[in-house]
Amino acid sequence: MVAEKAWKNVDLSVDIAGLKMKNPFTVASGTFASGKEYADLWAATLTANSKCQSPDCDRIRIERLIALGLSEEKPLSIMGAVTTKGVSHKPWSGNDGVRITETSSGMLNSIGLQNPGVEEFCSKDIPWLASQDVPVIVNVSGHSVIEYTEVIKCLELEDAVSAYEVNISCPNVDCGGMSFGTDTKAANDVVTACRGITKRPLIVKLTPNVTDITEIARACEAGGADALSMINTVAGMAIDYHTRKPLFNRKVAGLSGPAIKPVALYAVNRVHAVVKVPIIGMGGISCAEDVFEFLLAGASAVAIGSMNFSDPLSIPNILSDFIDLCVCEGVSDIKELIGGLK
Numbered sequence: 001m002v003a004e005k006a007w008k009n010v011d012l013s014v015d016i017a018g019l020k021m022k023n024p025f026t027v028a029s030g031t032f033a034s035g036k037e038y039a040d041l042w043a044a045t046l047t048a049n050s051k052c053q054s055p056d057c058d059r060i061r062i063e064r065l066i067a068l069g070l071s072e073e074k075p076l077s078i079m080g081a082v083t084t085k086g087v088s089h090k091p092w093s094g095n096d097g098v099r100i101t102e103t104s105s106g107m108l109n110s111i112g113l114q115n116p117g118v119e120e121f122c123s124k125d126i127p128w129l130a131s132q133d134v135p136v137i138v139n140v141s142g143h144s145v146i147e148y149t150e151v152i153k154c155l156e157l158e159d160a161v162s163a164y165e166v167n168i169s170c171p172n173v174d175c176g177g178m179s180f181g182t183d184t185k186a187a188n189d190v191v192t193a194c195r196g197i198t199k200r201p202l203i204v205k206l207t208p209n210v211t212d213i214t215e216i217a218r219a220c221e222a223g224g225a226d227a228l229s230m231i232n233t234v235a236g237m238a239i240d241y242h243t244r245k246p247l248f249n250r251k252v253a254g255l256s257g258p259a260i261k262p263v264a265l266y267a268v269n270r271v272h273a274v275v276k277v278p279i280i281g282m283g284g285i286s287c288a289e290d291v292f293e294f295l296l297a298g299a300s301a302v303a304i305g306s307m308n309f310s311d312p313l314s315i316p317n318i319l320s321d322f323i324d325l326c327v328c329e330g331v332s333d334i335k336e337l338i339g340g341l342k
C-alpha cells in the first residue's frame, strides 16, 4: 500500500453531465438493492476492525477508507454515487422459477426486475438514501414509454434523487426493457419522452445484445441523453441436462460477472468513439486494474455489479486498491485516464 501523502494527492473526482461524483465508483443496478444491507455490513466491518487489536488487521486500509468517507452512520458515502435497483410505476413480481445460477466466471439471472413500485420506493428507500449523504441515481424500468415517464414524474418530487438511469436493456422481461434498447427509433422515443419531463441528468443504460451498439448510443444521445451506461447483461441460457429443459422459465437469462468484461470494454470503447456524452462503464469489473482499463477505454465512471455477491466489501476494497494503482502508474488526476487508450 502506498504512502498516505501520495494517495491523498490523487484527484478522483468526475462530473457525469452535472452529477458530481467525488470518485468514479458507483454500483451496478440490481446487485445492491438500495444499499441498506451493504451499508449495515460495511458499518459492522468498520466497527469490528476499529476495535481489532490483532497485528493482522489492515489498519492502514481502514484509516484510508474512513478518510474516503466510510463511516458507521453513512457507509455509502464512500462511493461517488449509489445506483438503485430498477423501479417501475406499479409493483412488479418478477419471474417465476429459477432466478439465478452460477456460470464459469460469472452468473446468469432472470430476476425480471422485481420491485415494489415507485410509491413504496419513495416512501421507504428514498428517506434512508437521503440520510446517506451520497448522490442517488435511480434506475427506471417500464413496459411502455408512459410507464417510464410516470416513474420519473413521481421521482421529480423527491429532492434526494440526483439523476436517472433509464434501463432500456433488461433481457429478463417480455414487454418493454430490452425491446426499447434494440431498436433505434424505440430507444430515441423513450429517451425523448423522459428528457421532456426532467432537467436532471438522464443516463441511458444500453444492452450489448444488438448488432451495432453505436447506432443505439447515437439514437439515445440524439434523444437528449446526458450520459450512457453500459453494459447490461449478455443474453444467455442454461440447460438442466437431467430434465432436458431450460433452467430458466423464460429460457433466456442475463450473463454478468468477469466473463463479460471483454465484451463490455469493447462496447465502451466503440461507443466512446462516436458520442460526446460521458459513459458509465460496467460489466465484469472485479479489481482495480479493471477500473483502470474501463477508464482508458472511455468510461468516465464505473459500476461494480456481480462482484458485490462474491465479495460484499468489494467496492471499498477496489476503490482503495485503485488509488494505489493510480499512484504506482503516476496518475494524479483520473480524468487524464478517460479515453486515454493509445
Ligand SMILES: Cc1cc2nc3c(=O)[nH]c(=O)nc-3n(C[C@H](O)[C@H](O)[C@H](O)COP(=O)(O)O)c2cc1C
Pocket (backbone or CB within 6 Å): 028, 029, 030, 031, 085, 086, 109, 111, 113, 139, 167, 170, 205, 231, 232, 233, 255, 256, 257, 258, 260, 282, 283, 284, 285, 303, 304, 305, 306, 307
Ligand atoms: C441480479 C441482477 C439484477 C440486475 N438488475 C438490474 C436492474 O434492475 N436494472 C438494470 O439496469 N440492470 C440490472 N442488472 C444489470 C447490472 O446492473 C449490470 O449491468 C450487469 O450485471 C453487468 O455488470 P456486472 O458484470 O458487474 O454484474 C442486474 C444484474 C444482476 C446480476
